[in-house]
Amino acid sequence: MQGHKKLGMKKAAVGMKPSADNNLQKIQDIKQARQLLQKYSQTWEKLPDFGMGAHVRIISNILVIRRLEQELEKPDCAPYEFLSALLQEQIAFMTSLQKALPAIGFAQEANPAGRLLEDRNYDDKKFQEIYRDLWSKFDVPLMDSFSKRISKRLLGVGITKDFFKDKKVLDIGYGSGVYSVYAATSGAKFCLGVDPNAFNLKHAKGWATSVGVDAKCHFQIGSAYKIKSKSDFHDFAICSGVIHHLEQPLMGLKEINRVLKDGGNFLMIVEGKGGLFHDVCDAIELLWRKRSPDSVKKILEEYHISPNTFAFFIDSFFTQYHRKTINGYDRLLKLAGFEVLKIYRYAPLRIPFPYKEGTNFDACFGDGNLCILCKKSKV
Numbered sequence: 001m002q003g004h005k006k007l008g009m010k011k012a013a014v015g016m017k018p019s020a021d022n023n024l025q026k027i028q029d030i031k032q033a034r035q036l037l038q039k040y041s042q043t044w045e046k047l048p049d050f051g052m053g054a055h056v057r058i059i060s061n062i063l064v065i066r067r068l069e070q071e072l073e074k075p076d077c078a079p080y081e082f083l084s085a086l087l088q089e090q091i092a093f094m095t096s097l098q099k100a101l102p103a104i105g106f107a108q109e110a111n112p113a114g115r116l117l118e119d120r121n122y123d124d125k126k127f128q129e130i131y132r133d134l135w136s137k138f139d140v141p142l143m144d145s146f147s148k149r150i151s152k153r154l155l156g157v158g159i160t161k162d163f164f165k166d167k168k169v170l171d172i173g174y175g176s177g178v179y180s181v182y183a184a185t186s187g188a189k190f191c192l193g194v195d196p197n198a199f200n201l202k203h204a205k206g207w208a209t210s211v212g213v214d215a216k217c218h219f220q221i222g223s224a225y226k227i228k229s230k231s232d233f234h235d236f237a238i239c240s241g242v243i244h245h246l247e248q249p250l251m252g253l254k255e256i257n258r259v260l261k262d263g264g265n266f267l268m269i270v271e272g273k274g275g276l277f278h279d280v281c282d283a284i285e286l287l288w289r290k291r292s293p294d295s296v297k298k299i300l301e302e303y304h305i306s307p308n309t310f311a312f313f314i315d316s317f318f319t320q321y322h323r324k325t326i327n328g329y330d331r332l333l334k335l336a337g338f339e340v341l342k343i344y345r346y347a348p349l350r351i352p353f354p355y356k357e358g359t360n361f362d363a364c365f366g367d368g369n370l371c372i373l374c375k376k377s378k379v
């Protein structure tokens, strides 16, 4: 056990063992972090789900994910050791709090009205509800930073600004409208955005207007399952952050394929499977599953956590991710009539693009986040 290790402590560079030993040590570190993650979840579950207990549960989760992210963003990060130490710290804190509760006089039974439990089953309807008015919470600086990230993702699969010239673009699940606006400012003939959320219309239109491309952006209420475009119509389609949430991804992809011209390109941006970071996200998502977003929102507001950050947590922990491996996505795309041309793997968060070459990527992020550029294949 490495319980004595301090947070952020790095392995000594001097006297490093040969690489086989390092790999073994790394496997042990990952195993330990996984075990502690399980213990952390069990300890968390023992805290009361109301009042102080509910606050500590939520704040502890946020603290774990945020501090892990900060560590991962360092070029010389030691993610597994860091996570283990962090979880041990939180387990110790929650255990001591749990023991102290009777001494404080904390009620053992929650007022049923105060309980925040909600049984959440995941389906497309829930997915849509969660994103209801999320984007309207994003301020201009955040939208600006999104736009900057986009060009890096597109360049990763070789798409430069010229690529969009005179193209009829489709943006499925446009959300904030950031990709549609990017396509329009890059010279697209027009961009049709489709999203089931009526709230998104106002936000995306506002963003397009502020950038001066509202005449070229047409935002529509609709779904990936039924796109109101003629068959073989669009030159290029993009679908970012949607397919991994859908109940029926194949059905959505087939519909996208239908409206694309023969040989037209499709860019799918999804999350890959695996890695310690995803394990932590999944554990928190499981812990939050019984809570309504509004109940968490109330707690976060009391701590003056910004709307942008709140939106990030909602996106990460209230929607279910059906992540797949690269091969899994490849198979799915083939079934839908696409040929995969290029895949760009990148790390989430604010980690530099591409993630620093080295050994941590796979173990931290599994297959990573994926930009998959495809072509509609001839049927």
Ligand SMILES: C[S@@+](CC[C@H](N)C(=O)[O-])C[C@H]1O[C@@H](n2cnc3c(N)ncnc32)[C@H](O)[C@@H]1O
Residues within 6 Å of the ligand: 124, 127, 128, 131, 132, 172, 173, 174, 175, 176, 177, 178, 179, 194, 195, 196, 197, 200, 222, 223, 224, 225, 239, 240, 241, 242, 315
């Ligand atoms: C994570 S957001 C992605 C937004 C945007 N594409 C981006 O990358 O910033 C997921 C979006 O998918 C939309 N969505 C939910 N169900 C959908 C469906 N059946 N078809 C198309 N979009 C859907 C949600 O309303 C939400 O705006």
